[in-house]
Amino acid sequence: MRAFQELVDEAAAADVSGWSFDWLDGRATEQRPPWRYSRLLAARLPHSPSALDIDTGGGEVIAEMPQLASRMVVTEGWPPNVERARVLLQPRGVAVVAVEPGRSLPFADASFSLVTSRHPVRPDWSEIARVLRDGGSYLAQHVGPASAFELIEYFRGPLPHERFARDPHRGVAAARRAGLEIVELRTARCRMEFFDIGAVVYTLRKCAWWVPDFAVEWHRARLERLDAHIRTHGAFVAHSTRILIEASRAPRREAQQ
Numbered sequence: 552m553r554a555f556q557e558l559v560d561e562a563a564a565a566d567v568s569g570w571s572f573d574w575l576d577g578r579a580t581e582q583r584p585p586w587r588y589s590r591l592l593a594a595r596l597p598h599s600p601s602a603l604d605i606d607t608g609g610g611e612v613i614a615e616m617p618q619l620a621s622r623m624v625v626t627e628g629w630p631p632n633v634e635r636a637r638v639l640l641q642p643r644g645v646a647v648v649a650v651e652p653g654r655s656l657p658f659a660d661a662s663f664s665l666v667t668s669r670h671p672v673r674p675d676w677s678e679i680a681r682v683l684r685d686g687g688s689y690l691a692q693h694v695g696p697a698s699a700f701e702l703i704e705y706f707r708g709p710l711p712h713e714r715f716a717r718d719p720h721r722g723v724a725a726a727r728r729a730g731l732e733i734v735e736l737r738t739a740r741c742r743m744e745f746f747d748i749g750a751v752v753y754t755l756r757k758c759a760w761w762v763p764d765f766a767v768e769w770h771r772a773r774l775e776r777l778d779a780h781i782r783t784h785g786a787f788v789a790h791s792t793r794i795l796i797e798a799s800r801a802p803r804r805e806a807q808q
Contacts, residue, residue, distance in 0.1 A: 555778045558749035563767055567757040568631040570608025579750040582741035584793045588692040589615060591795075592667060595690060596620050599665040603658070603682060606671040610636030610647070619643065620665065628652040628672070658682045661803075670694050674722065676729035683800035689731060695719060695738055695792030699761065702743075702751070702789045706762045706773055719794045731798040739793045744786040748778040751787065 552558075565574055572579075593616050596602055602620035604613050609632045613625055624646045627633045637647045648657060652672065661684045668674070668691040679689050697714045704710055723733050745751050752774070755765045767774065781787050 552747060552782060555748060555775060558747050558778075559752055559767055559774065562749035562752035562756070565753055565756075567753065568609065569611060569635045570632065571611045572757070574753055575750055578747055579743070579745045579754065581743045581791060584692070584737075584739035584741060584795065586737060586739075586795045588669060588795065591690065592669075593617060595665060595667075595688075596623075601663045602665040602667060603656075603663045605656075605666065605668040605674075605679070607636055607647075607668075608632050610639040610645070612669050613645065614639040614643075619645065624648060624658075624663070626650045626656065656682055661685065661687075663687060665690065667691055668693075676722075676725045676731065680726075680729040680731050680800060683731075685800055685802045687800045688734070689726075689796070689798045689800075691796055693717065693719070693722065693794040693796060695794045698792040699743060699758075699789045702745075702754075702787070703761050705777065706755070706765065706770060717792075717794075719796070722794070722796070726796075726798050730801050730803070732801050734797040734799055735795065736797075737795040739795075741791045741793060743789040743791055745781065745789070746786050748774055748781060751777060 589612065596616055597618040599620040601622040604625040607613060607625035607627050610625060623644065625636060625640060626648045627636055628650050630649070633647060633649045640647055650657065656678045660681055662682045664684050664687045666679050666683055666689045671691060671693065674693065683689065694717060696717045700710070700714065719736060719738060723736060726733060752767060755762050777787060
């Protein structure tokens with residue numbers, strides 16, 4: 552294995568824009584959930600008259616789809632990712648819409664038959680329900696509670712309260728309050744392995760909210776200890792948690808009268 556400083560410098564200089572993790576090929580792995588979200592999405596999109604993908608990142612997931620909805624729209628809140636998504640998706644006729652996190656979606660009520668998202672930042676259930684047509688579906692893979700906390704708590708220390716965030720049952724309750732009916736809910740715990748310290752540095756830079764104050768020099772001592780652990784044991788092991796959720800838009804009250 553290469554020297555600590557060489558690995559760290561390489562990872563610190565790497566481009567972390569977009570939502571592709573190809574840089575980690577051969578340096579880290581993450582087990583995939585059994586439901587294969589990309590396959591589910593690929594099967595659903597061609598049969599949807601209109602679809603919206605929320606928090607699309609750099610558009611990588613949608614770009615992999617062999618066929619898209621007749622009307623395909625994506626949203627993203629981070630400007631560098633917006634530009635990447637436009638490069639990837641506009642040639643295929645996808646509308647890429649920049650949004651402000653925490654603001655209402657810039658679409659009329661009942662605009663889409665399908666809303667999707669892979670790892671949304673913070674699902675706004677009321678907005679999802681608002682833009683769905685009656686009988687329309689929300690299909691998404693969410694990050695679950697305490698995901699990658701072995702790595703996060705290594706740098707931040709114990710986070711007992713944060714471990715309860717993203718609880719799937721709380722999400723289900725919020726979805727129902729917004730007017731959605733739960734069709735399917737599945738959870739998975741997936742093994743992650745980091746094979747060199749550069750993979751750790753790259754991941755913490757890309758997923759900047761995991762350790763918000765992360766900086767190589769600030770965390771150098773911990774990185775050196777973690778590097779020693781990887782060299783001794785072959786990898787640092789953590790676990791991600793994932794949630795598959797599908798929900799249907801209940802008929803609006805006006806339609807019932």
